[in-house]
Amino acid sequence: MNSDEPRARRTSGSVLSHIDRRQRLREVLRAEDLDALLVTDLINIRYLTGFTGSAAALWVAAGDGPEEKATVLCTDGRYRTQAAAQVPDLRALIDRRYGAALVAHAPAGRAGFESHVVTVDGFDRLAEAATDVELVRAPNRIEKLREVKDDSEVLLLERACAAADTALAALIETGGIRPGAPNVRWHGTWKTSWRSMARMARPSRPSWPPGRTRQYRITGPPARYWLPGTS
Structure with a gap:
């Protein structure tokens, strides 16, 4: 067996690696007496779930076992299919309020939020939705985990x-x-x-009025990759 194979099973796009990362985060949350963490930074969401959409929020429950079922990814209808494919192990909530929707559906308790990325207006929306949730500043918790590579x-x-x-x-x-x-x-x-x-990766494209289509053919010699100093 290749020495890389055991680790390859836990590549950054695998469900197992994301479960491991969420478990490390739960240990931090329990040490700080937090019942959950609301994640709104898209880079951190991708780190914890593998989701690559441009709009989302993630609710990570602090408990073990069945509590993983309380971990929820929230996105909008554009990413319904993508969320199901990229994050098959988590429940998805489709709601354009994102973080506010997760807070509104959350059980009572103390929940951290990423205060280093949440705007004042964003916090106001969270506070309005948090009828049973106490919001606690929890900046850079995931960034500190990311400093140690798995x-x-x-x-x-x-x-x-x-x-x-x-x-x-x-x-x-x-x-x-x-x-x-x-x-x-x-x-x-x-x-x-x-x-x-x-230029080869992102060629220019013609634009046509709505409702009109036109077939066209690209002619000329095929593009090829070249290195500096070569002809």
């Missing part, structure tokens, strides 16, 4: 470093980097290369 993150970092090493070796082999080459020349060539790649 096995899945270490594996991805190793893969990224290996890819960078491969790219650097290719640059050296093709003469893209060589002794005596000025930094200015290297920077300009590399910048031009990445701009060319960006």
